[in-house]
Amino acid sequence: MTRRRPRVPMAVWLILPSLLFMAALFLWPLVVGVTQAVSGPDGPTTAYLRRMLDDPYFWQATRNTALLIVVLLPLQFALALTMALLLRQRPRLAGLHFYLWVVPLAISDLAAGLVWLSIFTDRGYLNSALEHLGAGSYSWLSFEHPVSMFLAVVVAELWRATSLVFVILVAGLQGIPRDYEEAAAVFGASYWQRVRHVLLPQLRPSLQVALILRTILALEAFAVAQALTGRNLPLLVGETYQWYYTLQNPNVATAIALVVLALSIVAAIGYLRLMRPGPEVTG
Amino acid sequence: MRGRRIAVQLGCIAITLFMAVPLYLIALAALSSRRSLNEFPLTLLPTDVSGETMSTFLRSTGIAGGLLNSITVGLSTVALALLIGLPAGYALARRAFRGKDAYQLTLLLTRALPIVVLSVPLARIFLSTGLYDTTYAVVLLHTALALPTTVLITSAIFLGVPREQEEAALIFGASPLAAFVRVVAPQALPGIAASAVFTFVLSWNEVLGASILTLNRRTLPAQVFTTLADSPLAFRFAGGLALVLPALIFIAAVRRYLLNMWGSTLR
Amino acid sequence: MAGVTVSNLVKSYPSAARRATDDISLEVADGEFLVLVGPSGCGKTTLLRMVAGLETPDSGTVRIGGRDVTGLPARRRGLSMVFQSYAIFPHLKVRQNIGFGLTMRKVPAAEWEARVRQAAELLDLADYLDRYPAQLSGGQRQRVAVARAIAVDADVLLMDEPLSNLDALLRLQFRAELKKIVGRLGTTTLYVTHDQAEAMSLGDRVAVMRDGRIAQLGTPMQVYDRPGERFVGGFLGAPPMNFFAATVTGDGLAIGDERLDGPAELASWAGRAVLVGVRAENIEVAAVQRPGWQIAEVEVAEPTGATVLLTVRWATNELKVQAAPGFAAAPGDRIWFRPAAGSLRFYDPETSLALA
Numbered sequence: 001m002t003r004r005r006p007r008v009p010m011a012v013w014l015i016l017p018s019l020l021f022m023a024a025l026f027l028w029p030l031v032v033g034v035t036q037a038v039s040g041p042d043g044p045t046t047a048y049l050r051r052m053l054d055d056p057y058f059w060q061a062t063r064n065t066a067l068l069i070v071v072l073l074p075l076q077f078a079l080a081l082t083m084a085l086l087l088r089q090r091p092r093l094a095g096l097h098f099y100l101w102v103v104p105l106a107i108s109d110l111a112a113g114l115v116w117l118s119i120f121t122d123r124g125y126l127n128s129a130l131e132h133l134g135a136g137s138y139s140w141l142s143f144e145h146p147v148s149m150f151l152a153v154v155v156a157e158l159w160r161a162t163s164l165v166f167v168i169l170v171a172g173l174q175g176i177p178r179d180y181e182e183a184a185a186v187f188g189a190s191y192w193q194r195v196r197h198v199l200l201p202q203l204r205p206s207l208q209v210a211l212i213l214r215t216i217l218a219l220e221a222f223a224v225a226q227a228l229t230g231r232n233l234p235l236l237v238g239e240t241y242q243w244y245y246t247l248q249n250p251n252v253a254t255a256i257a258l259v260v261l262a263l264s265i266v267a268a269i270g271y272l273r274l275m276r277p278g279p280e281v282t283g
Numbered sequence: 284m285r286g287r288r289i290a291v292q293l294g295c296i297a298i299t300l301f302m303a304v305p306l307y308l309i310a311l312a313a314l315s316s317r318r319s320l321n322e323f324p325l326t327l328l329p330t331d332v333s334g335e336t337m338s339t340f341l342r343s344t345g346i347a348g349g350l351l352n353s354i355t356v357g358l359s360t361v362a363l364a365l366l367i368g369l370p371a372g373y374a375l376a377r378r379a380f381r382g383k384d385a386y387q388l389t390l391l392l393t394r395a396l397p398i399v400v401l402s403v404p405l406a407r408i409f410l411s412t413g414l415y416d417t418t419y420a421v422v423l424l425h426t427a428l429a430l431p432t433t434v435l436i437t438s439a440i441f442l443g444v445p446r447e448q449e450e451a452a453l454i455f456g457a458s459p460l461a462a463f464v465r466v467v468a469p470q471a472l473p474g475i476a477a478s479a480v481f482t483f484v485l486s487w488n489e490v491l492g493a494s495i496l497t498l499n500r501r502t503l504p505a506q507v508f509t510t511l512a513d514s515p516l517a518f519r520f521a522g523g524l525a526l527v528l529p530a531l532i533f534i535a536a537v538r539r540y541l542l543n544m545w546g547s548t549l550r
Numbered sequence: 551m552a553g554v555t556v557s558n559l560v561k562s563y564p565s566a567a568r569r570a571t572d573d574i575s576l577e578v579a580d581g582e583f584l585v586l587v588g589p590s591g592c593g594k595t596t597l598l599r600m601v602a603g604l605e606t607p608d609s610g611t612v613r614i615g616g617r618d619v620t621g622l623p624a625r626r627r628g629l630s631m632v633f634q635s636y637a638i639f640p641h642l643k644v645r646q647n648i649g650f651g652l653t654m655r656k657v658p659a660a661e662w663e664a665r666v667r668q669a670a671e672l673l674d675l676a677d678y679l680d681r682y683p684a685q686l687s688g689g690q691r692q693r694v695a696v697a698r699a700i701a702v703d704a705d706v707l708l709m710d711e712p713l714s715n716l717d718a719l720l721r722l723q724f725r726a727e728l729k730k731i732v733g734r735l736g737t738t739t740l741y742v743t744h745d746q747a748e749a750m751s752l753g754d755r756v757a758v759m760r761d762g763r764i765a766q767l768g769t770p771m772q773v774y775d776r777p778g779e780r781f782v783g784g785f786l787g788a789p790p791m792n793f794f795a796a797t798v799t800g801d802g803l804a805i806g807d808e809r810l811d812g813p814a815e816l817a818s819w820a821g822r823a824v825l826v827g828v829r830a831e832n833i834e835v836a837a838v839q840r841p842g843w844q845i846a847e848v849e850v851a852e853p854t855g856a857t858v859l860l861t862v863r864w865a866t867n868e869l870k871v872q873a874a875p876g877f878a879a880a881p882g883d884r885i886w887f888r889p890a891a892g893s894l895r896f897y898d899p900e901t902s903l904a905l906a
Contacts, residue, residue, distance in 0.1 A: 011378035014370040015386060018434060021367055025427035026393055026401065033404035083298055089291045097295045099538055100302045106530035108488030110504050114523030115305045118312040121516065125308050128324030159305060167541055212395060220397050223490045223508055227519070230512060237399045237491065244495060245509075250403050257399045264397055447637035450604050453624045454631045455702065456654025469641045 037255040048251040057242075058256065061234040064150070068235070069218045072154050072161075076214065077207070079158065080165035084173055085195065105163040112160035113227025117141075120152045120228065143232040153225050153233060160224070161217065165210045172206025173199065208275045215267045219260050236260050306527065313337055313524035320517055340521030349506035350525075353487055356418050356502055360425040360486040361479045364433045367426070369475070372437030373463075377446065390431040398428060402495040409496060420496045425486040432485075433478060440474035441467065477540035484533050488526075552615025552628070552705040553738060554578040554601060559610035561596055570596040572762035573610070580615075583732060583739045585753035587746055589785070593762040594742045595710060601740060602708055603627050615705055625654070630704035630737075634711040636695040638683050644670075645679040647694050651702035669701035672731060689720050696728070700735060707732065709741045713748065725751060746786045750774060758782045777895065780902040783827045789859065791827045794867040795899065798822055806865035808844060810889070816896065816905070824905065825897040830872040832893035835860070836886045837878060843886040846871075848879045860885065 037048055052058050083101055087094060104112070119125045120140040127137035140148045176199065184194045200207075222238035231238075236256060244253035308327075312320065316333035319326065340346060374380070375387065405424060409415040414423075444467050452462035493505035501509070507522040514522075534541075556576040562569045571593045578584045586594040599605040601612055603624035611620045619627045630651070638647045646653070649666040657665070670676045673693040683691055692712065699707060713721045713728075729752055732739055743749055749756050750770040757767045758781075766778040777783035783791035796803040798819040802812040803826065816824070836843065846864035853859075858873040862885060871887055879885060896905040 009378065009380050011374040011380040011383075014374035014378075017367045018371040018430060019386075021427065021430060022389070022393060025405070025423060026396065029401045029404035029408060032408060033400060036404055036407065079298075082294070086291055086294050086298070089288075091288075091291050091295050093295075097299050099534065100299050102538060102541060103306070103530055103534045104302065105541075106484045106488070106533045107527055108490055108504055110490045110508055111488070111523055111526035111530075114507075114519050115309040115527065117516075118309050118520050118523065119305060123323045123325070123516075125312075125325055125327065129327060131324035132327070159301065216395050216397060220399060220491070223504075226508070226511060237397075240399050240403070241491065241494065244403055244406075250407060254400075254403045257397070257403055260397050261400045264395065268395060445635060445637065447633045447635050448639060450624075451631065451633060451637040451639075451698075452650070452654075453604070454602060454629055454708075455651035455698070456625045458623075458625065461654070466639055 033254045033258065036251050037258055040251065048249075048255050052252050052255045052259075055239075055252075057234050057239055061236045061239045061256075062259075064233055065219060065221075065236045067150070068153065068157070068221065069215060071150075072157055072218060073211070073214060075154070075158055076162045076165055077210070080162050080169055080210075083162070083166045084169040087170065088173060101166060102163050104160045105167065107160055108223065109157070109160060109221055110223035110227055112156050113224035116152065116156035116159065116224075117228055141229055141232075143229070146233075149229050149233055152228050153221075156224050156228060157218070157221060161214065164217075165214060168206050168210040168213075169203065172203050176202045204275060208271055211271050211275075212268050215271070216264045219263055219267075306531075309520060309523045309527060312520040313340075317517055320520070336517045336521045337524070340518055340525065343518065345501060345506045345510075346503070346525075349501050349503040352418055352421075352500055353503040356421045356425060356493075357483045357486040359418070359422040360429060361482045363422060363426045364429040364482050365437075365475070365479065368430050368433035369437050371434045373441050375434065375438035376441035377449075387435075390434055394431040394435075398424075398489070398492050401427070402492045405492075406495050415496065416498045416500055418497075418500055421493050421502060424492045424496060425489060428489070428492075429482040429485050433482060436478045436481070437471075437475060440471045440478070443474070444470045474540060477537045480533055480537045484530070487529060553580040553582075554706055554740060555611075555613040556597070556601065557611045557613070559597065559600055559607045559612070561593075561600060561605065561607050569593075569762050571600070571607075574762070574764060576757060576764065576767070578738055578740055581736050581738055583741065583752060583754045585741045585743060585749040585756045586759055587743055587749035587756060587785075588759035588765075590744055591761075592759040594744075594759050597759075598708055598710055598740060598742045601706075602629060602631055628705040629708055630699040630702050630706070631708040632695050632699045632710065632712040634714060636691050636712075636715075638691055638694050638698065640683050642682075643679070644675060644681055644683070644686070644694055647683070648675070648679075648697045648701050650698055651704075655702075665701050665703075669697040672700065673697045689716060689724070692716060692724070696731070700731070700737075705738065707735075707737045707739045709739065711743050714743070714745070721748075728752070747788065750786065758785060760785075776904070777827065778904050780825060780827070780897050783895065783897075787829060789830050789870040789872075791829050791895075792833075792867075792869045793825055793827050793897075794869070796824055796826050798824055805867070808865045810844070810894075813894070819905070823899050825899045825902070827895040827897060828889045828893055830859070830870040831857075832890045833869070833871045833887050834890055835871050835873045835877070837883075838886070840886045840888075843888045846885055846887060848881055848883045848885055850881065851879045862887070 038044055038046070040047060087098060087101075091097065107115075117124070122137070122139055122141070126140065130137055138148070139145060140152055143149065180198050180202070181194050184198050189197065220237050222235045222241065225233045225235050226238055231242075237260060240253045240256045240260070243249050243256065311327075311329055313336055314329070314332050314334065316331050316335050317339075319331040320336070341350075375383070401424065405420070406415065409420045414420045448466050449462045452466045453459065457465060488504060489502075490504045490508050493502045494508055497505060504526060507519075507526065511519065554577070556574060559571050559574045560569060561571045574593070574597060576584075576597075586597060588594050596605060600607050603619070603622060607620070611618055613619065614627055614629075639650070642650070645666060648669055649662055652662045652665060666679075667676070670679055673696055675690070675693055675697055678686060678690065683694065686694070692715070695712065713724060716724060725748060741752060753770055755768060756770050756773050758765045758773055760781050766773050766782045773782055774786050777786065777791065780793060784793065794805060796805045796810070798812065798816050798821065800820060803810040803824075805826075844864060846862035846869065848860055848862050849868070850861040851858060852861075853875070855875065857875055858877045858879070860871045860873055860877075860879055862869050862871055871885075873879070897903065898905060
C-alpha cells in the first residue's frame with residue numbers, strides 16, 4: 001500500500017511571482033501612502049488632513065467629482081444598454097458599427113479631452129458649424145459658463161467611456177440563452193416587457209461589474225477636464241496632481257488619493273450590497 | 284416590423300456618427316495647415332490638408348523622445364506582465380489549490396484599486412531606490428496595473444482549451460511541459476496575443492502615473508499632459524491625433540477577441 | 551499485451567460525503583474486454599482515471615502486466631485511451647492526431663507513416679488524413695480518437711464512454727464496429743459506460759458498480775440472468791427486472807391474496823418476507839383465461855415494434871410484461887400470466903442480496 005505525501009503543489013510556484021509582485025507594488029505603496037498622509041517629519045500628525053480639508057478647491061473637486069458620477073453614469077448605462085440592444089437586432093453593417101463603438105476603449109481620457117477640445121473650444125468645430133448656420137457662437141468652455149463647461153466634460157466622457165459598459169453588456173447578453181426570450185414571447189410578452197422581465201434581471205451580474213468598474217474609473221477622471229477646462233473644473237485626482245507637482249506637497253496629495261480610495265471602496269461595497277443576487281441565483 | 288428595422292438602422296447610424304465624427308474632426312484639425320486653423324469659422328471639410336501641424340508637433344521638444352519611451356515602456360510592460368501572469372493564469376485554470384478563491388478575489392480587488400493611490404507613494408519609494416524618473420519605474424507601475432487583468436484573461440483562455448486534450452497528450456507520451464507546448468500553447472496563442480495588445484494599450488494610454496513618476500524620461504501622454512497649459516491649440520490637436528491613431532489600429536486588430544475576453548472575466 | 555490488477559483502491563474527494571472508490575479490487579485478464587457499468591457517480595470513471603494515471607489514489611495499487619505502476623505518470627504506463635469528448639487536437643491534421651502517440655515515442659518516419667495509415671484504414675479514415683478536425687463530423691472525430699488509440703499498439707486500452715456523444719443510430723453501428731476492431735487486435739481493454747445495453751453487448755465480463763463499490767462481477771449473461779443484488783437486477787435490462795414483495799408459505803409464495811409456486815430451496819425461509827424478481831420477457835402472457843394462471847389488469851400498452859410492453863396491475867404490484875408483437879390489449883383489459891419455470895429470483899428484503 002502506498003500513501004503519497006503531498007508536496008508543495010506546483011500551482012503555488014506558478015502563482016508565487018505574481019503574489020510577490022503585487023505585494024511589492026500594491027501593498028507596500030499602500031502602506032507608504034497611508035504613512036505619508038498621516039505622519040510628517042515629527043511623527044503622526046493630522047496637519048496634512050486638515051490642510052486638505054481647509055482647501056476650498058478640495059471641496060469643489062469633491063462636489064464636481066460626485067456630480068460627474070451622478071450625471072454621467074446613468075447616461076452611460078442608458079446609452080450602453082441601447083447600443084447593446086440595437087446591435088442585438090443584427091442590423092446591416094453591424095461589424096462596422098461595432099468597431100466604431102468600441103474604438104474609444106483604447107482612447108485615454110487625455111486624448112478624449114483633446115478630441116472634444118477641437119469641438120468645444122471657442123474657435124472650434126461646434127462654434128464653426130453654428131456660425132455656418134448663422135446661429136452665432138458661445139463660449140462653451142469658459143469658466144463663466146460653469147454648466148456648459150461641466151456638460152462638455154460629461155459629453156467627452158460619455159463618448160469615451162461608454163464603450164466599456166457596452167462591451168460588458170454585450171458579453172452579458174450573449175450569455176443569456178435565446179430560449180428565455182422565446183418562451184416569454186410565446187406567453188405573450190411584448191419586446192419591452194421581455195427586456196424588462198427577462199433580459200435585465202439576467203444582466204444583473206454584468207451591470208454590477210460594470211457599475212463598480214465605471215464608478216471607480218470615473219472617480220479617477222482628471223485629464224479630460226484639464227484638457228478641456230484647464231483648472232476651471234477641479235476634480236479630486238486633478239487636485240492630487242496639483243498638490244504633488246505644482247505645490248510640491250506629496251503628503252496632502254496622498255491624503256486626497258486616500259479619499260478617492262475610500263470613496264471607491266464605499267461605492268464597490270454599496271453596489272455589491274444593493275445588487276446582491278437573491279436566492280433564485282444562489283439557491 | 285419594417286418600421287422597427289428602420290428605427291434600428293437609424294439608431295445605429297446616429298450612434299456611429301456620434302462616435303466617428305469627433306475622430307474625423309480631430310484628424311481634420313491635426314491635418315490642417317496652421318493658417319487654416321487660425322481662420323474662423325473652420326471648414327468642416329478637408330480642403331486644406333497639410334502635414335505641417337503634425338510635423339511641428341513631432342519635432343517639438345520631448346515628443347519624439349516621448350514616443351520612443353511610450354513604445355519601450357509598452358513593450359516591456361507586455362513582456363513582464365506575460366512573464367509573471369501567464370504561469371499564474373495557467374495555475375488558476377488547471378489546478379485546484381487551497382486559497383484559490385482568495386487569490387482570485389485579490390486579483391479582482393486590485394483591479395479596482397485606483398492608480399492614484401499607488402502613484403504618489405511609489406514616487407517616494409522609487410526616489411529612495413534610485414528608480415525615479417526612469418522608464419523602469421513606469422514599466423513596474425504599468426505591469427502592476429496590467430497584471431490582474433492578464434492573469435484573469437490568460438486563465439480564461441486556458442480554460443477554453445479542454446483539459447481532456449492535455450490529458451490525452453499525457454497518456455500518449457508527452458511530459459507535462461511537452462503537453463503544454465504542443466497542445467495548449469498553439470490554441471491559446473491568438474487569445475494571448477489579444478491580451479498583449481490590450482496590455483500595450485493600457486500602458487500607452489496611462490497618463491497619471493507616468494506623469495508623477497517621471498520628469499525627463501516622459502512617455503508621450505505624460506509629455507502632452509504636462510505641457511498642456513503652455514502649448515498652442517495646434518499642438519494640442521496634433522497631440523490628440525497622435526494619441527488616438529494607435530487606438531484605431533489596436534482595436535481593429537483585436538475586435539474579434541474583445542467579447543471573449545470580457546465575457547470570460549465576468550464570470 | 552498485459553493484464554491489469556487493481557488492489558484496494560481508495561479515493562475520496564474533499565467535498566464529497568462518501569468515498570469515490572471504496573477499497574476496490576479487480577483483475578482484468580490479459581486480452582480481456584472488461585466493462586465497468588453503473589449510474590453516474592458510482593466511481594467507474596474515477597477508477598478508470600486511476601488506472602490511467604490521471605488521478606492518484608489515496609491508497610491502493612495498480613499493476614499493469616505485473617509491474618507496479620501506481621507511482622508512475624501516465625505516459626510511462628504503456629496505455630492508450632479514448633476520451634468521452636474525443637479530445638483530438640484541433641490545431642493538428644487528422645494524420646498528426648492519429649500519429650501523436652508515435653511522435654511522442656519518436657518512432658522513425660517510415661514506420662510512423664505505415665502505422666498511421668494502417669490505423670486510418672481500419673477506421674475508414676484514409677481519405678481524411680489531411681483534413682482538420684473542424685472539418686469532420688462528430689462520428690468521424692470519434693474514429694480519429696479510436697485510430698489514435700490503436701496506432702500506438704499499447705498493452706492496455708482504456709475507454710471512457712466513447713460512444714455517449716453519438717446519436718442513437720451511430721452509437722449502435724459503431725458499437726459493433728468497435729467490438730470487431732478490438733476483438734481483432736486482442737488488446738486488454740477496460741471500458742466505462744453508463745449504458746447497460748452497451749455493457750452487455752461489448753464485455754467479456756461486466757462489473758456493475760454502485761456507490762464506489764463493485765456490486766457484481768461476471769459475464770453478461772451471469773449478471774443479467776442471476777443478479778447478485780436487487781440493484782443489479784434493476785439496473786440491467788430494458789425494461790428493468792420486476793420486483794415484488796412476497797411471504798414464503800408452506801407450499802409456495804403468498805402475494806397478498808394471490809398464490810404462486812415457489813422453489814423447494816426456500817423452505818428455510820418459511821413465514822418470512824422475501825423480495826421476488828422476475829424479468830418482463832420471462833413472463834408468459836395470454837389474452838384468454840388459462841387455468842392456474844394469474845389475473846392482472848392492463849394499465850398501459852406500448853407497442854415497440856418488436857414486442858408489446860404491457861404495464862399491468864396485480865395484487866397492488868405494478869409489473870412490466872413483454873408480449874409478442876400484435877398482442878391485442880387495451881387499458882382496462884384483463885390478461886392472464888405466469889412466470890416461466892425457474893425464472894424467479896429471490897432477495898433478502900433487508901440486505902437486497904440474492905438468496906442462495
